[in-house]
Amino acid sequence: MFSPFTLPNGTELKNRLLMAPMTTCSGYFDGSVTHDLVEYYRARAGSIGAIVVECCFVDDLGLAFPGAIGIDHDEKIAGLAKIAEAIKAEGSKAILQIYHGGRMVEPTLIGGRTPVAPSALATPREGAVTPIALTTDEVDGMVAKFGEGVRRAIQAGFDGVEIHGANTYLIQQFYSPNSNQRDDQWGGSRDNRAKFPLAVLDITHQMVRQYADDSFIIGYRFSPEEREVPGIRFEDTLYLLEKLAVRGLDYLHFSMGSTLRPSIVETRDPTPLITHYLAMRSATLAQIPVMGVGGVVNAVDAEQAIEHGYDLVAVGRACIAYPDWAERIASGENLPLLIDSTQREAKHIPEPLWRFSLVEAIIRDMSMASAKFKVGTFIEKVQDEQNERVISVSLDTDRIADIELAAGPEDDVSFVTHFEAIRERILHANSPHVDAIAGATAQSEAVKKAVSKAMVKSSKARRVEEGMNPSVPQDYDVVVVGSGGAGLAAAIQAHDEGARVLIVEKMPTIGGNTIKASAGMNAAETRFQRVKGINDSKELFFAETLKGGKNKNNPALLHRFVENAPLAIEWLANRGIMLNDITTTGGMSIDRTHRPRDGSAVGGYLISGLVRNITKREIEVMLDTSVSEILTEHGTISGVRLLTDEHEELHIRTKSVIVATGGFSANSQMVVKYRPDLAGFVTTNHKGATGGGIALLEHIGAGTVDMGEIQIHPTVEQTTSYLISESIRGGGAILVNQQGNRFYNEMETRDKVSAAIIALPEHYAWIVFDENVRVKNKAADEYLAKGFVVSADSPCELAAKLEMDPHRFLATLERYNGFVEQQNDLDFGRKTGMRNPLKQGPFYAIRIAPGVHHTMGGVTINTDTAVLDKQQQVIPGAYAAGEVVGGIHGGNRIGGNAVADIIIFGTLAGHQAASWAKR
Incomplete structure (x- = not known):
């Protein structure tokens, strides 16, 4: 199944696996494409041979689902192009399924209008509306609309289209004797009923000849039988498929709930329909590859389908549960068809799809399994810039059960609306560490902080209830000080190497100064550069960074920085953080600044992705908590002393500490101490960038370098x-x-x-x-x-x-x-x-x-991120990464190098700290 497969038109798929077209209900009200939908498909592209994008309606009377996406106007091309580009950029073929719902359309989805169909016959289901029969001219017009849909798919950059002639939608309705009882050239005999699907295929070929090249893929999906009497029988289906094959197709797609499903009409015959199909098809039809779908979760399922005669295999819900499904299967994993209830954002599943019944059925609440709360309700204050409100946080033994806003003296509609939105996010993730609501950042962070406090209090109450003394020092392998990009990357890497990790952040929110980063992340010789044809080299990157730093950079650190930069890009990509658009910054002679594909500021995107990974791993985070002292025994790190915002002192035992607290640009006294000429300058940094981490490390003997830079x-x-x-x-x-x-x-x-x-x-x-x-x-x-x-x-x-x-x-x-x-x-x-x-x-x-903007000076480290004392000797167990460190950038930092710095040295610090803890 992982061998390349060549279609009849000569196009090669990297393997025989395709993601099945599954409606997500995630488009805008007008059928245009949302950002979430683009990311959903991007996340699932790459290791799989092709993605068949969900059915796209060719006419505004044809949408059969709420949130359906359309291809009914040229205005839709740009949005669909984003999906095609996202899929193709990751290395999979992008195929768009086109359809019209016909009599299956609910009037409420089309503004109360009456749906259209071949005949004025309601679908045999309770409450179905009787459709309006298309006139002869309207049938011709409908064929033309399918053709225009194909043209738009080509112009959007798709590699092919799949004509949706299944699931009792309009094309199948024309072929079915149950739904088509016309007496003109489009109905009556089987040949006449076949004219509509054949006309759609003909116009598809016409558009491909006019607008595409020979590599454009044309597929056709069909339902082999209908239960109704009269209805389509398997012999009828073969008759149509033979006619379609003569006109030319690149694949046929069985639409069934299981690849090996037997007949739903001949119920006494257990033989899979694919077996009947192989035995009955002609030599001409045998030239068209056939694809099976349904019930494929693991390698054995796909192999079984291929062994029974399918050339290609489409994978449905398993691709929703596992965006990297093909890669996992290739590595030998055996996967349960389950989705962790905390994983919606991490898996890029749009909320409407998350609530879809077939997806809800495989969601399991595995959230915060290791956390232990005292069951009960905890009252906390929510204080933002303008309001002070009270919330109640209800906690179960292992989850956040509910968050309620107490009534205020005057209801603020805006506050209540934003509260409901952030509440929903926290409950979905079962974590307070979620993205803030756009336009209500301060309020969102206040609610998140209040929920965090309730959880801490509940955990402490649980420990007391079980007879434990909460004042007894807790043990961690690694304590990370600071929750910017370097700290989060370090925590994730340390956790992934088996360490028990605690993140301590003095501010009330996660993100540090990284969240304000805008340009991107510099790296040379990346796969994203290669895809765009950018010929770069690490040697040039090194030379330009050294020149930009006025030749003051520490050469050893700079070599490590340049060598590890493309690895850091991949580290992020492997965790769902794709920086695959590329621009340039001052001091660089070539495009090597990697940023999100949509061109947005890198900081918010990066922190959001890292926080998803922190939540996924259930790494403990303490906000509003400062480190008052790093403790040592015999010169080796032994713990940290913490002070919470409620003035509670805590002693944490740890084997290693990673300091990632950022620079000191927001400490005007410290800036002026080293650079008197900068008195009165504003700073771009957040107010937490005060140099506290440098002072902590200096207290245990750390040396510093380049403080005046x-x-x-x-x-x-x-x-x-x-x-x-x-x-x-x-x-x-x-x-x-x-x-x-x-x-x-x-x-x-x-x-x-x-x-x-x-x-x-x-x-x-x-x-x-x-x-x-x-x-x-x-x-x-x-x-x-x-x-x-x-x-x-x-x-x-x-x-x-x-x-x-x-x-x-x-x-x-x-x-x-x-x-x-x-x-x-x-x-x-x-x-x-x-x-x-x-x-x-x-x-x-x-x-x-x-x-x-940036303080290039800081504590001294070696190339393994170990903190060095004033005699250049390692302080055992102490590591540092990010702007708290000096020496990397020399006398001037190149734009885009800071984000590279935090990920490169953050992950390296996480690795080294975890390794030290194991010793």
Whole structure:
């Protein structure tokens, strides 16, 4: 089943396994594609040969499910293209199933209108509506709609279409004597009833000849029998399939609940229908591969289907339960058809599909199996920026049973709405560590914090109830201090190597400074670069990082950094965090900045994915808890002393500590101590970046390096201290002064661009971009939402709003656009990020100036992340990763290298700490 398979048109599938088309009910109200749906298919692509995407309606009267997706208008092409691109980017073929529900459509799904069908006969089910019979002209029009659907599928980038002639939908309705009782050329005899499916196949071939190439796949799905009298019998099906085969197909898809199902009409015959099919088909039909579906969960099921004569095997619910199903089967795993109830987000299952009955049937509540709570209800305060409310958290022995909001003196509709949304997420995940609700971050975090507190209190009460003393020190193999990207990556890696891990975070929320990261993650020689044809090398990456760091980088750490970067990209991908879109940043000569495919800021996406992995592993997290001291015995790490937000002191015994607390950009006194010239600068960092981890490690003897190397970022919105991502300039934006002129190479290193802005008379600049840059950088939408973007339909209108000379500004744009056309910046020598001329309105500008962004200095470590003392000797059991460490970035950090740093050295620290704990 894992051998390549060649279809009749010459297209090769990497193996004989396909993901079956399964309706997710996850489209928008108008049948367009959601982001969740794209990620659902992306997660399941890669190791499987092809994915047949769920049925797509060709007409707005044809949707048979709520949340169905459509291919009925050209406006749908862009959304469907995202699905095709996601599947193909992972290495699987993308096939789109097209259909019309006919009389199976509920009027409520089509705005109360009456469904259409071959004849005005209701489907034989209770409460079914009698459809309107299509006129002869309307039948011709319906064939044309299928053809337009095929064209759109081709233009969306799919590798093929599957014509859905099964499941009693419209195509089957035309062939069935039960549902088609017409007396024109489309009904009556079997030959006439076959005309509609044949016409659909004919127009499919016509569209493929016109818009696609010979590699485009055409499949046909059929239901072999109907129970109704009169109804389709197996001989009727073979008759139709023979006619379809003569016209040309690349595969036929049996639609049954089980690959080896016998007849539902001849109930006394136990012979599988596939056996009858093989015996009865002609030599012509035998040339068309046949695919089976139903009940395939493990390798033995697929092998059995192939042994009985199927050429291809479609896998259904097992692919929902296991996105990497084919890979698991290839490695010899035997899989139960179950889904852990905490795994919806980790498995990228859209919520409507999660609630679908066939999926609900395989969900099992395996959440927090190791946790032990005292059963009861705990009352906590929820305090955000504007409200103080009370919630009750009900806990069962191993789960969060419910979260209720107490009535307030005045009901805040917005608060209640957002509370219900975050409540739903927490209950679904059975964990407070979930994504905040967009637009209600402060409230979400307050609710999550309150639930966390209730859980801690309940756990402590349970221990007391069982006769344990909660003040007795608890034991962990590894304690991770800090919950940014480095800390989370370290905790996941240590856990995966068998360590019992505790994460301690002084802030009330997970994410640290990583959550504010915007550009991406640098790495060279990655598979994502190879897919895009980007020829990069680790040697070039090393040289450019060293040059950017003013040759002050620690060479040994930098070599480890560059060598491990592509491995870190794969480490994330293996945990469902795909950074497979690529751009560039200042100081890089080539595209190597990996970011989410949709161009969004990397930080939120990264933290969200890491938190899903933390929740999946049930790694314990203590928020609002600071480490007051790292304890040692005979010079070796022995524990940590903690202080909770309720002033409770705790002693934790541990064999190793990983400090990942970030830098000190938000500690203005510490910044000015090392760089007096930075007094008064704003910082892009979160308020927890105060250097506390450096002080903790210095207290046990750690040495430091490069403490005076503090980077300012050139593009910071000053009223909010919001960082404007380097990916905006990397996407094609320019910088202009108040006079409307460019003044420097926008893609130079951050220190040089910052110096050029500071040297301007006004000490600020404008970052200018157009609609083409915006749509390719989702982070720009955040800036628009924040309200600090100035926009206009034309350059002259934008110049007027910015109070600059419109003629000079227009001349600047025209001159720069000419450089883009020639790929030669005669003014400032810009070499990268010159992607497209800036000429597509609307046009945008953000006023920016430099701000303190990154502290390159920190504690000293070796290439295994072990903390070194002032004599360069290892402090046994102490490890550090991320911005708390010095030496990696030298005198200036290249944009995109910080995210690489935290994952590379975070995972390395997790590995080393777990290994030390085992000794």
